[in-house]
Amino acid sequence: MTEFEQVGNFEVVGLRIFFYLRSGLSILNEFKNLIMFVFGIYFTLKLDAWWWLLIMFMISLPILSIVGYLFVMRWNKLLEYFSVKDGTFYSVRNFQIQEEILTTLKELKDK
Numbered sequence: 001m002t003e004f005e006q007v008g009n010f011e012v013v014g015l016r017i018f019f020y021l022r023s024g025l026s027i028l029n030e031f032k033n034l035i036m037f038v039f040g041i042y043f044t045l046k047l048d049a050w051w052w053l054l055i056m057f058m059i060s061l062p063i064l065s066i067v068g069y070l071f072v073m074r075w076n077k078l079l080e081y082f083s084v085k086d087g088t089f090y091s092v093r094n095f096q097i098q099e100e101i102l103t104t105l106k107e108l109k110d111k
Contacts, residue, residue, distance in 0.1 A: 042056065
């Protein structure tokens with residue numbers, strides 16, 4: 001029986017709802033920052049046509065999607081790798097143990 005199975009169903013559902021709520025609020029906060037940025041440019045440049053707002057949103061969403069994709073697929077993996085490899089003593093030791101296990105398994109495979 002796992003740790004999560006020992007916890008009652010109410011706690012698991014509550015934690016799941018909390019996790020989804022926190023994730024949703026994070027996404028809304030990021031869109032709020034995008035909206036403030038676009039309105040900031042709009043008012044700084046003293047643009048008078050409302051369609052400039054739409055154009056700026058339409059340009060920013062694909063760019064942010066591409067940057068987000070690159071962050072998730074490339075940079076996030078590198079950040080996680082370096083945080084494990086060059087992080088605290090315990091994570092460095094854990095990384096070394098995993099490397100030792102890998103070399104031992106390769107040696108056993110070659111026999």
